Amino acid sequence: xxKDFALTLKKAKLKVTPAxxxxxxxxxxxxxxxNAEYIHQKLKDKGFNLVTIYRTLTSLETxxxxxxxxxxxxxxxxxxxDHHHHHVICTGCGKTESFEMCDVDKISKGVLRKSPLFxxxxxxxxxxxxxxxxxxxx
Amino acid sequence: xxKDFALTLKKAKLKVTPAxxxxxxxxxxxxxxxNAEYIHQKLKDKGFNLVTIYRTLTSLETxxxxxxxxxxxxxxxxxxxDHHHHHVICTGCGKTESFEMCDVDKISKGVLRKSPLFxxxxxxxxxxxxxxxxxxxx
DNA sequence: TTTTTTGCAAAAGGTTTGCAACACG
DNA sequence: CGTGTTGCAAACCTTTTGCAAAAAA
Numbered sequence: 001x002x003k004d005f006a007l008t009l010k011k012a013k014l015k016v017t018p019a020x021x022x023x024x025x026x027x028x029x030x031x032x033x034x035n036a037e038y039i040h041q042k043l044k045d046k047g048f049n050l051v052t053i054y055r056t057l058t059s060l061e062t063x064x065x066x067x068x069x070x071x072x073x074x075x076x077x078x079x080x081x082d083h084h085h086h087h088v089i090c091t092g093c094g095k096t097e098s099f100e101m102c103d104v105d106k107i108s109k110g111v112l113r114k115s116p117l118f119x120x121x122x123x124x125x126x127x128x129x130x131x132x133x134x135x136x137x138x
Numbered sequence: 139x140x141k142d143f144a145l146t147l148k149k150a151k152l153k154v155t156p157a158x159x160x161x162x163x164x165x166x167x168x169x170x171x172x173n174a175e176y177i178h179q180k181l182k183d184k185g186f187n188l189v190t191i192y193r194t195l196t197s198l199e200t201x202x203x204x205x206x207x208x209x210x211x212x213x214x215x216x217x218x219x220d221h222h223h224h225h226v227i228c229t230g231c232g233k234t235e236s237f238e239m240c241d242v243d244k245i246s247k248g249v250l251r252k253s254p255l256f257x258x259x260x261x262x263x264x265x266x267x268x269x270x271x272x273x274x275x276x
Numbered sequence: 277t278t279t280t281t282t283g284c285a286a287a288a289g290g291t292t293t294g295c296a297a298c299a300c301g
Numbered sequence: 302c303g304t305g306t307t308g309c310a311a312a313c314c315t316t317t318t319g320c321a322a323a324a325a326a
Contacts, residue, residue, distance in 0.1 A: 015300055017306065036291080054290090091261075097256060099252075101249065107239060111226060118226055118235060120274065124265065125267070126242070128261075129260060130256050153280060155281065157281080173315095193281080213316085
């Protein structure tokens with residue numbers, strides 16, 4: 001992602017605030033799905049309230065800058081939408097690995113063509129769950 | 139799913155109890171993802187405690203009879219694992235439709251072959267998010 | 277009888293809301 | 302200046318836990 005977070009926010013028609021810039025920067029430097037609490041810890045010296053982080057995550061998601069990732073953990077994880085990829089998650093220890101190969105757009109088109117109810121399909125989630133090498137030894 | 143829920147439970151090496159049978163029956167009759175609260179409402183005349191429902195969902199999932207479905211709603215939804223399918227979810231009204239076409243096993247094999255960290259991949263989630271025809275009019 | 281399951285009450289964890297002060301544009 | 306954003310405290314909702322009674326095998 002472009003490092004000019006103020007510009008990114010302007011393009012998304014959001015006001016430029018310190019909290020939003022700091023949160024975008026966190027996503028940009030940590031290339032992995034993260035949750036509100038993690039951001040709060042990482043930015044705690046800057047003093048942003050956890051509530052602000054929740055609200056920011058919501059508005060960044062609504063604007064399309066972030067997307068949710070379902071890791072089957074207790075809380076909601078998000079990632080930048082800037083490059084399309086998916087995850088393999090270890091059901092033992094929670095470790096994740098990402099991959100890019102994805103034929104889901106083809107699947108989506110096929111589903112949409114046959115669907116009696118749906119008009120458009122915009123997003124998808126695809127996560128694989130398995131066991132990592134170190135957990136399969138234990 | 140076989141209507142002999144006692145047998146299903148025995149095969150899964152779980153004790154046969156009224157709560158487990160009733161919950162399996164609910165899943166069997168409602169062919170859609172449901173959550174703990176929904177089951178509680180549906181079985182409220184039988185008086186099962188909500189805590190029991192949560193614990194039962196956990197044990198049925200652990201035994202492989204149920205799987206989680208991520209609908210991006212506030213609570214955890216489950217479905218029978220008896221036949222493989224996925225969902226399209228309307229981001230406007232939450233309506234879901236299911237589809238069976240799924241090439242994810244191929245994707246999984248490819249990912250596993252290239253993965254430095256993972257030993258096995260057992261499950262996957264794949265959900266499509268879009269807008270249904272009635273929501274796209276409004 | 278032994279072990280697992282259930283109910284109840286209470287706690288925990290994540291997330292949302294109301295409201296007043298503040299900051300962006 | 303007006304509207305959107307933030308912080309604080311409190312509420313909310315879903316899910317989990319401890320313990321004793323009840324039920325399954």
